[in-house]
Amino acid sequence: MRKLAPGRLVLASHNAGKLREFSALLAPHGLELASAGALGLPEPAETGTTFIENARIKALAATHATGLPALADDSGVAVAALGGSPGVYTADWAMQPDGTRDYAAAMARIAAEDRSARRRCAFVAVLVLAWPDGHSEAFEGICAGHWVAPPRGGNGFGYDPMFVPDGAALTFGEMTPEEKARHSHRARAFAALAAGCLG
DSSP: OOOOOSEEEEEOOOOHHHHHHHHHHHGGGTEEEEETTTTTOOOOOOOOSSHHHHHHHHHHHHHHHHSSOEEEEEEEEEEGGGTTOBGGGHHHHTBOTTSOBOHHHHHHHHHHHOOOSSOEEEEEEEEEEEOTTSOEEEEEEEEEEEEOSSOOOSSSSTTGGGEEETTOSSOTTTSOHHHHHTTOHHHHHHHHHHHHHOO
16 A cells, blocks of 8 residues: 655545545644645546546546645445436536536436335445546545435535435534534545545
């Protein structure tokens, strides 16, 4: 497992919500985070069929463009009764004809298509840390729970207002960032990354 030295790190994302979460997670580790969006990097085509493939595509594109180590996240919600969908296509389910994303519509689609009684689902996050020489390390975090309708809460982003993790009563959309971090798939993946590559 390769260690990451303190310094500047590129977050291979244009998602402001992910930038906030990762900035908080990385703050104690002596890493200065810059997002691909702030650096004006294009978004590479996510042609993979798994979370790890897409995360690696994004991380390698960012590290090659900047010459800096890069961290990428690919994540989504997997609904049991839908065979794991939307899964790697989670963001695509929210895509509108004008190119914007409507997560309220995507959450309504899940509620319409999953007619099961238990409403089981999980959030999955894969993090890939890549270096300019092409080396990369991957880490996965999974948070199981169930979905609710209508969605609740205005915190977080994406599908957060519909997801209640096991052992909690609030949705991610109702939790504070600190409460969400105690449960979240992204925090679990980051904890594995930190144990392997930081400090």
